[in-house]
Amino acid sequence: MKLSTDVIHSMEAPRPLIGPIALTPDEGAILAATKLRQEELFHESDGAQRNGELALALMTSLLARAAIPEVRLKYFEDPTYRTGRIKGSYRQLFERNKTVGDDIFRHPNFLQHLRYFLFGAELPDDIIEAFSGKALSFGHVGPSDASELGTLSRDMTRKYHLAVHIGPDGVAEEFYKLALDCGIYQGHALAIRKRVASIR
Structure with missing residues (x-):
């Protein structure tokens, strides 16, 4: 099942959605039975197969009712939204x-x-609240605003030792996703990501 471009472009000027999406009762039941981290499936071939079917069922339902925010679909589908050296x-x-x-x-x-x-x-949650509150207070985030948000993200990464387990690049990617969710232009979101990733 391909994520339809009709789904990706079906909404005009969508309001930013920060945090979890709303699920139907059936989707909630599927999610409750699904393991969402790959490491939980190590050495469980049968469990991995069952989990894959659950993930497919959940995605089928979410796509059918266009429940996934447009920018999150673009993050997966659009090559320009992907970070890293490998193209695509x-x-x-x-x-x-x-x-x-x-x-x-x-x-x-x-x-x-x-x-x-x-x-x-x-x-x-408190970091998401601090970042999104600052971003939304700007209205339209311009280059100087993105620089300020990048500094805020870097400072919070250091203060809360966010890079201890997944490294600066992993934390930077999460701030990049958060910036996209806040409706920030992809180029400015990437600048925020780079600021966080520069921590050494």
């Missing part, structure tokens, strides 16, 4: 490795993207 979107990386169609959603490596679709950036 996250979907294209799956396809280059011969994982196509519904099998993408079944793949354990897809779980990191499913978490973003469902919950947004994986950062502490």
